[in-house]
Amino acid sequence: MSIDRTDPAYDADERTQLLGYLDYHRATLLRKVDGLDAEQLTAKHPPSTMTLGGLLKHLALVEDNWFSVFLHGNEYDAAWADVDWDSDPDWDRHSAADDEPATLHALYAYAVERSRKLVDGVPLDRRVTTIRLRKMG
Template sequence: MTEVEEQISPKPPLAADEAATLLGFLERQRATLAWKCGALDAAGLRAQLAPSSMTLGGLLKHMAHVEDDIFSSWLLGREAGPPWDTVDWDADPDWDWRSAAGESPEQLVAHWRSAVTRSRGVVADALADGGLEQLGRFTNSRGESPTLRYILLTLIEEYARHVGHADLIRESVDGLTGESPPD
């Protein structure tokens, strides 16, 4: 079994500046996903809830990929690093989801934890250098670049969507329910 929990039920600040509020909500989503995936063995992380092939292990690896991609690519304009740089994403767009079944719980948690750590560092640097209005280096087909604010909100949205999936899958594994660990 592996322990994923980073912090018990972090609460976003009730009265803080915008950056602290956004980061508070992001950390709450991260902690909830960690809790939903915590204390499970490989079978628990590979469990599926029909009709979907989604697993909690796949969620961890997917969110590691999203964390790395959204900050490296969107904000910094960098190419993907390992292990994402070895994947032919056009040929296998679900590689992160699919390949998770071949990894141990410890490997999956390590992917996710290291991606979160890298993201926290990139965001801290970006906030110090230009704040939430800072434009990312990614440019869409209309020539627009996202602000750091937009990037953070996109990541919060991605976590929130998948935490909902994690709720259902985890409940099917061992009955664990709830929004976050008890205080």
């Protein structure tokens, strides 16, 4: 599959530039994982223990944290609601090894689409008033 990665407009308004750069980096990630099988998505590349599948799932969580939980004060999406973060603060990264590539791609695509809808029309000067940080490893 061809992933369109468009350079953000340098002469655009602030909102267009911010969203353009965000989409540019989202597309960069998708290009890196496009066509990889389960073995490739779970491969570790020392010295890091992060896998590309773990990164994909982690960034789906990041989308939900920032645009749904922090910006709008929503509860975590169902994908994260029942996770015992205290027993495994890196659950998103570790559990990705048990997910099929299509599941990881769908989770990320859903999170990105949801984020796009959540930021649509939100003023750039809106303050984030809800910060509920989970324990990080």
